[in-house]
Amino acid sequence: MSFFHLLHPDVALQALPTILTGLLLTLGICLVCGILSLSLGMLVALGRQSNSKILRLSLGAYIQVFRSTPLMLQLIYIYFALPFAGIRLPPLPAGILGLTLHYTAYLCEVYRGAIESVPKGQRDAARALGMRNRIVMARVVLPQAIRTIIPALCNYMVQLLKDTSLLSVVTIQEMMFRGQIFAAQTYDYFTVYTIVFLIYFAVGFPGIKLVDFLEKKMKKGYASRSVILTPKKIETVKGVNA
């Protein structure tokens, strides 16, 4: 019996609707957690540069905890253990909270590294012009920092997409969990998991290609850029174009 005889098209067809419904939830969670962790990560990174020692230390502790423990355990803990401390969250908010906290911890380190990698001379030049610290950060440091990490951020987003599959442990019916349920009902594990496998690949692969493309683009320098958002260009007026 060959490999492909194990695939049953009729089961695949039956499985598709429920798996695609799961995909929608997967993508939705990915979008929400992506936006949340991309923005919270920045806030935490800036917070770690704050003058308040308490804020710096507590953010540092949070990051260390979430980077040193498995995501699956974090999800389980938020969903199954926190209720004993009186915090009872429904599966979806618990899952979104877990994923967001986990990814915020990682992304904030990416941001921090990028902020620190901007040469000190850039801050000197900006401050010497009289820019206030907030402007230095917003107009000089962050535009340079973020540019270098766009590929890394995209990479984390692809990883986030894959990690949503762990939400099955807190009974969220995203694509992975729906596949598991359907496979258990039909006993056709091979067909169902192959479908799920292919769909993850179909969504994840373009993301990975995008990462590669962006990395090449970044290497080319500022003169050839087009992918990043920039403040409104100062127009060169025709009249002055001598």
Place this chain on the structure above:
Amino acid sequence: MIEIKNLYKSFGNDEVLKDISLTIDSGQVLGIIGPSGSGKSTLLRCINNLEIPTKGTIHINGELAYQDENGKPFNETEISLTRSRVGMVFQHFNLFPHMTVLENVCAGPRYVLKLDETAYRDDAITILESVGLAEKRDQYPEQLSGGQQQRVGIARALAMKPDVILFDEVTSALDPELVGEVLGVLRDLADKGMTMIVVTHEMGFVRQVADRVIFMDEGRIVEENNPAEFFDSPRNERTKSFLSSVLSHTD
């Protein structure tokens, strides 16, 4: 217009500025020379508060800058305001790589003075013309030669219409054949009456352009004079040996 009194600066146990006092009048060009590690750059960076002095005072235009009589630092708004009146040009240019040449020059008026675009754009182009780079306005710094980048650095400082400009070894990172074009711009500025403090190793430039010269060594001002006497008849032994070793290389 700038008066520095009994200025000290330490990094940890390392005292890099020791009891510096000096005045620079409006329209003057002050040359600061000395071996590396003598504190020249640190002194410049204290004048616009990029380094915070350990002790001592700086008056700019008759007013105490950066801190009050008791040594309590002024708030960010006041410090930024003073900085915006004191231009600085750096050894490694420090242009903003994500901005075009024109945007670099406009950065001060745009993000510090928060002027309307119409108020500063023509001005910025005029300034770029004065350093000979108007046609490069839409290029990025990475597309320019070192000399061109440094001229943009000067234009960026000029766009703020500062009372004084600090030049921190602005030709040291340039290929020898590009030094001349930058010194030419400095010369033009001096002719126009700009107040300038120039830390440099270009002895010929200091001799021709500066009104006064300071020689620094190990964090102190060792000798101060007008350029003619300074170079022709240095009084201090340390100055003599420094000048003879430097001039034998360059002349």
